[in-house]
Amino acid sequence: MVKMNRLKQTFDHVNQFGKTDKGMTRLAYSKEEKRVTDYFIACCRESGLTVTFDPAGNVIARRPGEEPDLPAVGLGSHLDTVYEGGKYDGVVGTLAALEIVRDLNDRKIRTKRPIDIFSFACEESARFGFSQIGSKLMTGLIKKEDIAKLTDKHGETIQTIFARRGLDFDRAEEAKRSPHSLAVFMEMHIEQGPILEAQNKEIGVVTGIAAPTRFSVCVKGHAAHSGSTPMNQRHDALIGAAEIALELERAARQEMAYGTVATVGDIEIEPGAMNVVPGETNLKVDIRSISRSSKNRVVQHLRETIDRLEQARHLKIECTMLSDEEPVRMHAQVIDSFEKACGEQNASYIKMPSGAGHDTMNMASLCPAGMIFVPSIGGISHHPDEHTDLSQIVKGIEILEETVLHWAEFPSDSDDRERKRYEKSSF
Ligand SMILES: [Zn+2]
Numbered sequence: 321m322v323k324m325n326r327l328k329q330t331f332d333h334v335n336q337f338g339k340t341d342k343g344m345t346r347l348a349y350s351k352e353e354k355r356v357t358d359y360f361i362a363c364c365r366e367s368g369l370t371v372t373f374d375p376a377g378n379v380i381a382r383r384p385g386e387e388p389d390l391p392a393v394g395l396g397s398h399l400d401t402v403y404e405g406g407k408y409d410g411v412v413g414t415l416a417a418l419e420i421v422r423d424l425n426d427r428k429i430r431t432k433r434p435i436d437i438f439s440f441a442c443e444e445s446a447r448f449g450f451s452q453i454g455s456k457l458m459t460g461l462i463k464k465e466d467i468a469k470l471t472d473k474h475g476e477t478i479q480t481i482f483a484r485r486g487l488d489f490d491r492a493e494e495a496k497r498s499p500h501s502l503a504v505f506m507e508m509h510i511e512q513g514p515i516l517e518a519q520n521k522e523i524g525v526v527t528g529i530a531a532p533t534r535f536s537v538c539v540k541g542h543a544a545h546s547g548s549t550p551m552n553q554r555h556d557a558l559i560g561a562a563e564i565a566l567e568l569e570r571a572a573r574q575e576m577a578y579g580t581v582a583t584v585g586d587i588e589i590e591p592g593a594m595n596v597v598p599g600e601t602n603l604k605v606d607i608r609s610i611s612r613s614s615k616n617r618v619v620q621h622l623r624e625t626i627d628r629l630e631q632a633r634h635l636k637i638e639c640t641m642l643s644d645e646e647p648v649r650m651h652a653q654v655i656d657s658f659e660k661a662c663g664e665q666n667a668s669y670i671k672m673p674s675g676a677g678h679d680t681m682n683m684a685s686l687c688p689a690g691m692i693f694v695p696s697i698g699g700i701s702h703h704p705d706e707h708t709d710l711s712q713i714v715k716g717i718e719i720l721e722e723t724v725l726h727w728a729e730f731p732s733d734s735d736d737r738e739r740k741r742y743e744k745s746s747f
Pocket of ligand 1: 398409410443509
């Protein structure tokens, strides 16, 4: 039985790290994130796991299997947060994995496969404007040079930040894992949206993960006196930026059938004074969809809008793509095994796409992968009010544990090859 008190105690302990007046701030590779990671490592060791820390800063904690050379069952999530975030995003999945191991220990269950728990580094884009650095390095989806120029908002380079955390940036690519090392990867996460609560379901079995395409858009006009510059002689950078935001909204609303969304969530105005016509604005654009072509249509509309505004408003607009990721489907066998576990445990569930990105989308390039969601009350996330009832988390853990046992005991077809290799090598 999953122990609710033990889970709550660990959960509360984890959320003492980075606690502020306005929610949780445990930025990637920060002091607070190091402290929570150290605590998590201590918990893993206490439960008999062997812990390694890879050159990207990912934690990998292994529970040995009866057949130690078989590809492992991978579980996990992340412990970093956005600025002033909630207590549940990432923490729920990381602690679910730990609780499953604790429960298997209590029940004296030894699995055939090893179980690997991952706490991924830098899942959130809050620090560098670049998400999932740990799992992207682990899966070889990015190279060092793709992130070598990143800085945080204080201008500190990723190299300096890595070094302070005891990591050598030059060795970051050594985090790459062999695709044969995992039989499956599964992550439990809060939904971060309103659907499960609205439909009164306990579990969301994720079918696919929408991928973001992100841009930094710099709109340059002319700063001028707000009193003495007539309306028809202005090159107002903010008005251009506002039109871009409105056009993005319009384009994404036409693509709602594909779950497509577009957001301008960050804008800076130069010089930023009440009596000056804005001379420059910098905005960050985030477009997501589980359909590549739908997302492309919104991107195309963004580019056309920029061309039109440059002419119509005499602005100079630079549009830099920050990232462009492919939507990822979850593995059919993993979806099946989650549905079966929901049936066996009498859990109500729906199949649904994920609008938010997760480490699982990268892990899917390595092995069969899947996710389940537990409800987010009010759909609130990345905010101090983020909440999921403990009983809902426990339900999710029970489903995940059942699925872990399935994968840990019954080798999939692809493993037969691995098994033969293993049997051969032991003769
Ligand atoms: Zn998360």
